[in-house]
Amino acid sequence: MTTPRMDTRSIEGDTPAQRLLALLEVIADKGQYFTLQSLVDETGLPKPTLHRMLQQLENSGMLQREADNRHYCMGSRLRRLAENLLLNDTVQGARHAVLAELVREVGESCNITALSGSEVLYLDRVETSAPLRFYLHPGSRVPAHCSASGKLFLAQLGATQRRRLLAEMPLEKFTRNTITDLESLEEEVALVKSNGFAFDDEEFLPGLLCIAVLAPNPTGVSNIGLAIQAPVMRMDRERALACLPVLERAAAAIARINQGALPEATADENTEVSG
Incomplete structure (x- = not known):
């Protein structure tokens, strides 16, 4: 049986660096060693192109070859990068803990958006x-006009900004x-904008009600929303408001x-530059 080819767009990019990162994403999905030819079969890219890209990743320590000199695996630098990301991602861990406690209550x-x-992008979600229940995993996207969080984000925009965005948005009818x-x-x-909260009352999915607020940002506009979603048989607007x-x-x-994760301002940043 012939292995189906992956869409070559998965490793496209405007620059060589972007294409290398896209290739790393393909490689990171693998749970076993791989060869140059297997990547050619999977992506459809020319062998010389992939060989050059693999050499760059190998030379940088992101990949390494096994003893047979044919198979590749994750290099020490790539493993260290992954470990450091997990070790230092305390902001995501702390926010997820708040989200989990909200679900318990x-x-x-x-979800956090x-x-x-x-569009509204789901950054994190606890079921x-x-x-x-309705499954909308992290990474899911919902048009802003039919999302509770989306309405809040739209409400923060100036009238001109909002008109410009909405003029280009297809206000698709989902329900x-x-x-x-x-x-x-x-x-x-x-x-x-007047209420400070928003509903999605079966506007994106039939049978789903959502209420959302923004995480306040003392320095201005917030780009973090927090929402509760439930089937209408368990939640109506009155219960959502409760x-x-x-x-x-x-x-x-x-x-x-979020505020605690920001670096402290340096003296130079706090000093006004006079003409």
Whole structure:
């Protein structure tokens, strides 16, 4: 049986460095040694191109060859990079702990999000143990106009910025509740800005209700949202609003974690430069 080829776009990039990083992503998915020919078969790239890229990664210590001189495996530098990432990723660990505690308190799935272009990106998520739930894993993306977090992000934008973004966004209709009219969406965004929280009332997925707030940012705009999601048979707007205080406490905790991760300002950064 012939092994299906991976889409060659997986190792495309605008620069050689980007293409090397994309190749590393392909290699990182492997649970066994590999050869040059196996990568050629998998990616469809020319053998000379891949050979040159593998040599660069080997010379930098990211990869190493096994005793047979044909098979490659992870190099000591790449392993050390992975270990250091896991060791030092205390911000993600702390935020995940807050998220897990929020799920324990409210009994429903919760997620941390950020605005990425015109979409809401799921940075982290903890699922409820309840048997009926919606699976939206980290890395998932949802259009901003039908997301509770997305409405909050839109509400932070200036009117000109928001109009520019919405003018290019296809306001796709996912359910009967999806807001697809610009004037109606502007009214919804104004309400969200006034309330400080937002709902997704079956606007992206039928049967799913969501309430979200932003992690406050004392220096200005926040790009971190925190949301509770639940099936409508277990949560309506009234019950969601009852969860709002604990949701806001969790958002404040995440804001403190984010603020604590910022490097202290240096004297030069705090000194105003006069003309």
